[in-house]
Amino acid sequence: MKDTLKHQGLRQQLVKTIKAKGIEDIKVLEAIGKIPRHLFMDSGFLDHAYQDKAFPIAADQTISQPYTVAFQTELLQIKKDDKVLEIGTGSGYQTAVLCIMGAKVYSIERQHELYKKTSKFLPKLGYRAKKLIFGDGYIGLEAEAPFDGIIVTAGAPFVPKALLGQLKVGGRLVIPIGTDTQTMTMFIRKGPKDFEKHEFGEFRFVPLLENKN
Ligand code: SAH
Numbered sequence: 001m002k003d004t005l006k007h008q009g010l011r012q013q014l015v016k017t018i019k020a021k022g023i024e025d026i027k028v029l030e031a032i033g034k035i036p037r038h039l040f041m042d043s044g045f046l047d048h049a050y051q052d053k054a055f056p057i058a059a060d061q062t063i064s065q066p067y068t069v070a071f072q073t074e075l076l077q078i079k080k081d082d083k084v085l086e087i088g089t090g091s092g093y094q095t096a097v098l099c100i101m102g103a104k105v106y107s108i109e110r111q112h113e114l115y116k117k118t119s120k121f122l123p124k125l126g127y128r129a130k131k132l133i134f135g136d137g138y139i140g141l142e143a144e145a146p147f148d149g150i151i152v153t154a155g156a157p158f159v160p161k162a163l164l165g166q167l168k169v170g171g172r173l174v175i176p177i178g179t180d181t182q183t184m185t186m187f188i189r190k191g192p193k194d195f196e197k198h199e200f201g202e203f204r205f206v207p208l209l210e211n212k213n
Helices: 005-020 026-034 043-048 066-076 093-100 112-124 161-165
Strands: 083-087 104-109 131-134 147-152 167-177 182-191 194-203
Touching: 005 026, 005 066, 026 066, 026 093, 066 093, 066 147, 066 167, 066 182, 066 194, 083 093, 093 104, 093 112, 104 112, 112 131, 161 167
Parallel strands: 083 104, 083 147, 104 131, 147 167
Antiparallel strands: 167 182, 182 194
């Protein structure tokens, strides 16, 4: 598990690239600049780790494109000690970004292989999520609700009602909605039954699948 000067140099290039694409939040850029993304990928893709692209990980899933991770994180407006729920732990890269920004992170993954692998891997690098959960993101995590932020890292065919219900008033749900391509969407909870909806550009994610257990 090495992080060499070469990796660090490539990472600074990546930060420049996503900045040029419009990411402004300095804390998000710092997180991308610090996290050794190459260690979250299978060895066959190490050379690609600092390109601004999604890549395959285990169980036919992907590690999200760094720009997408940055875009979603920027929308969440994380403050230290915010309670954040992530749906789709995957490689744990997005989880690490949230941890390094000081959030208390709960993350759900439905593929057991990825859940197991990432549960072992993240603490080794020093990223300590509050809890990693093997389960179905459609139902969220009622036991720990309400959350300051909820981030969905897979394409959702519709907005799971449970997730809206688990937001604090003032909290934000960032979720890509659609089947073939997804519209990045943010809901801000303004009151118990009052949600403000904002739409951003088109993105492409692996699908948020119904629970297979
Ligand atoms: N944040 C991850 C993205 C992984 S891709 C990363 O950067 O590596 C999306 C992930 O969502 C996959 O790991 C997939 O298995 C998971 N997923 C799909 N449907 C899910 C569901 N219903 N509940 C929880 N996780 C789900």
